[in-house]
Amino acid sequence: MLFKNLLPDYYFAAVTDISVEFLRSIGVRLLLCDLDNTLAVYSGEPPNEEVIRWKQALTDGGITLFIVSNTRTERAENYAAKLGVGYIKQALKPLRRNIIRAAALCGVPPMETALVGDQVFTDTLGANRSGIRSILTEPILLRKPFHKLRYIIERPIRRTVH
Numbered sequence: 375m376l377f378k379n380l381l382p383d384y385y386f387a388a389v390t391d392i393s394v395e396f397l398r399s400i401g402v403r404l405l406l407c408d409l410d411n412t413l414a415v416y417s418g419e420p421p422n423e424e425v426i427r428w429k430q431a432l433t434d435g436g437i438t439l440f441i442v443s444n445t446r447t448e449r450a451e452n453y454a455a456k457l458g459v460g461y462i463k464q465a466l467k468p469l470r471r472n473i474i475r476a477a478a479l480c481g482v483p484p485m486e487t488a489l490v491g492d493q494v495f496t497d498t499l500g501a502n503r504s505g506i507r508s509i510l511t512e513p514i515l516l517r518k519p520f521h522k523l524r525y526i527i528e529r530p531i532r533r534t535v536h
């Protein structure tokens with residue numbers, strides 16, 4: 375049923391909220407990850423400190439991170455190289471082919487693989503169709519205005535404590 379394939383197995387507000395403990399608890403040791411609006415606002419920017427720390431925590435915890443991006447440009451390989459992870463670009467999500475190829479390249483069975491991304495019709499649908507766990511996040515661009523608003527609300531408190 376198509377509709378069922380649009381429902382993510384798990385939801386996190388941000389990709390960096392996905393912990394080693396959580397992935398272990400669901401038996402996942404390979405995390406395939408969307409790039410645009412999941413890891414970075416634009417893949418042209420380098421990985422930020424939070425993403426670098428998160429990737430290191432995954433590596434230390436024995437979890438492999440691998441980028442699966444629909445972008446056609448060389449931005450994906452630049453970003454992946456800076457983060458020190460493998461990648462597939464022009465992945466054509468939600469088609470299964472490259473999602474399954476990514477897991478095969480990493481030598482991890484689909485049962486122990488998840489795909490995280492910000493878009494239901496590419497990332498969630500692609501993961502579900504490929505028989506791997508799907509994790510949905512909020513797009514970074516939507517998160518940012520909230521962060522700004524929160525920061526403004528926090529400002530009087532920051533003034534008080536400084």
Ligand SMILES: [Mg+2]
Nearest residue numbers: 408410411492
């Ligand atoms: Mg995306």
